[in-house]
Each structure stands twice: as C-alpha cells, then as structure tokens.
Amino acid sequence: MPSKDQIAEAPEVIKLSGSPREIGLKHGRDLAPKIHRQIKVYEAMFQQTSKLSWANVRSIAKEYSSTIQRLTPDLHVEMAAIAEGADVDLLDIVALNCRSEIALGLFSDGCTSMGWKKEGGEVLLAQNWDWTRRVKENLVMMSIEQTGKPKIWMVTEAGIVGKIGFNSSSVGTTLNAIRARPTDATKLPIHVALRLCLEAETSATAISKIESLGGLASSAHILLADPTGPISLELSPKGDAHIAPNDKGIVCHTNHFLKNGYVDEPPWLSGSPIRLTRIQQLTDELASSGKKVDAELLRKRVFSDGFNAPQAICCEEDPTRAIETRSSTLFNIVMRFVREEKPSAEVVWGRPGSGEEGGVLKMPW
Secondary structure (H helix, E strand, O other): OOOOHHHOOOEEEEEOOOOOOHHHHHHHOOOOOHHHHHHHHHHHHHHHHHHHHHHHHHHHHHHHHHHHHOOHHHHHHHHHHHHHHHHHHHHHHHHHHOOOHHOOOOOOOOOOEEEEEEOOOOEEEEEEEEEHHHHHHHHHEEEEEEOOOOOOOEEOOOOOOOEEEEEOOOOHHHHHHHHEEEEOOOOOOHHHHHHHHHOOHHHHHHHHHHHHHOOOOEEEEEEEEEOOOOEEEOOOOOOOOEEOOOOEEEEEEOOOOOOOOOOOOOOOHHHHHHHHHHHHHHHHHHHHHHHOOOOOHHHHHHHOOOOOOOOOOOOOOOOOOOHHHOOOOEEEEEEEOOOOOOOOEEEEEEEEOOOOOOEEEEEOO
C-alpha cells in the first residue's frame, strides 16, 4: 500500500480482532475523534432532511437497539463497546448504524455499482461511493478478524460496523441507497445486513442469513458477489427482488428499484435512471471491445464518466442543494474474485479521473 504522503487525504487504516467487545473497544478508542465528528455531521443532516433533533434521533434509535440486540447480539455488544471506547452513548452508535432507517430514506446519497462475471471466471465488483464531503475525513479502511469467520476488509464510516468491501472467502458487497417507505424497526438495519454479508462464506449463505432473520428494516440495494458471480439484491421490509447478470455477465445498479414493487418509491434522484443507462452502455461497449478489462480500465472508461454532471457516474457537488446533503464521489473501489486465488481490491480516494485523487490503494493489507 502506498504511504500516506503518496495519497491525497489518505484514509486511516485500522486493524481489529478478537471478541465482539475487543473489536468494539479498539474501534471506539482509535477512532473516537472521527466518531465524534460523524455524530455532528449526522446531527446537522437529520435536522436538515427530517427536522429531527439528535434527542429525537436517539429516541428512535432505542427501538433499533432492541432489534439489533435480539437479532444480532454480538453486533450489539460490539456497538456498545464502540460507544464505551469513544465515550459516547450507545444510542449515538446505533443511530450512526441506522441512519438510513431513522431518516426514513430521506438522505440523498447516490452511488453507482457494477458486477461482472467475465469469460474465464474472473468476477469484478465495483462502485463509486457518493456522499457528502463532510464525512470523507471520517472514512477508514478497516480489517476485522474474528474466530470462526472470514476476515473482513472494508471501507466504512467511523462508528459503522458494516459497509463496502470483501472477505477472505471472496464475498464482496456494494451499497446503493434507495428512498422508499415504509421502514420496520423490527428488522435488520442495512449496515448490520452488510456486516452479515461480509461474515458469510458465500453469497448464497449471506442471502439465507438475511432472510432467516426476517429481512431489512428499510429499502436498499446490495450488489453481492463471490466467485460464482454477482447478484443484485433489491431489499425492502415488504419483500425482496433479485436481479441476475445479463447475457454478458454484467449487472449494474444506481438509486432506484428496477424490479422491487413492494414499497412506495416516489422519484427522488432524477439522475439515477440516466446513470443506470449510461453505465449499462459503457460496460456493454467494454464487453464488446475485446479489451482486457481490469480495475484501471474500469476507472478510466466507466467510473470517471461525467455525463449528466453533476449527477454523473463520477458525481460532483450540486451547489443548489443544502450543504449538509451535497454529494460527490468520495472513493472508487474495484474488487476482484477468482476461484483458487486470494481476493483483492483497488481503491482510489477521490473522484476517479478528476486529478484530485491520489495513488491506488491496495486491499488486503
């Protein structure tokens, strides 16, 4: 991995291991300043998007805390230890992990994701993660090592237990926000579900785990992949829909459901359908080009694309939006899974192709 002085705004790298309490305590202690900043960021954002004070947010988080304790007790212990280590309230950490659910889907983060099973069996899983620049300084590259479970490497927000990444069994996750109603506080928050996926040995077992626990509390899209290929999961409290890759092995997604009609999903990001059509077009062109497609080519030909800016695949801030909810691409990740080979990923910190990004970060470390 390049040194910090080689990477613009280099992310902090943190290695966690041990019991749920040990993992949580180190997370909280080492990332305490970032966690405190995250609470301030989301306090302002909840007020802007939902007119909720942080006291209101904590009150709503109580119900989700009970659900997490009931469905995933080890992760509840981990969250409690994060709170102890960072010297904040448990409900502050629960709120960070349930931010999408508590805000009823009113956050406007974008994100464009793609999974591709190529001829020969190589699987690529990639995403531009779009969100407010105010959280960028609080993002970390985290590894988690637990007895009896695959080792996890992910990019996450400080205080949040599951996000975007992969594990030593070559199971990977990306996330697209979906704005839809209703929510159901008796079900799994999306970031908890992402952690469960990253603890799974295969995509199939990840899906089974989520289903066995009753599904998701809010609507979201997880693009899941392992060496068998990618699968698009359109998840909601009312029911799920799965989308298989097309005849070229490719599946793409942005921020609206394509098949899941179980929930009320009014249009909210006008650029989402445009981005979806664009990434489908660009990946189709690559698939037909005969070129060797790797992480570098995907960044150059797909994930740096500025068509329909500011709501492009490579997202720019929209100055007409409130500063609390302005999004831009904060990082790009391209993961690679091949049977009988160790999983790997490349991360570019910043908007790919913009000149603002630094060198290429490698995962695992």
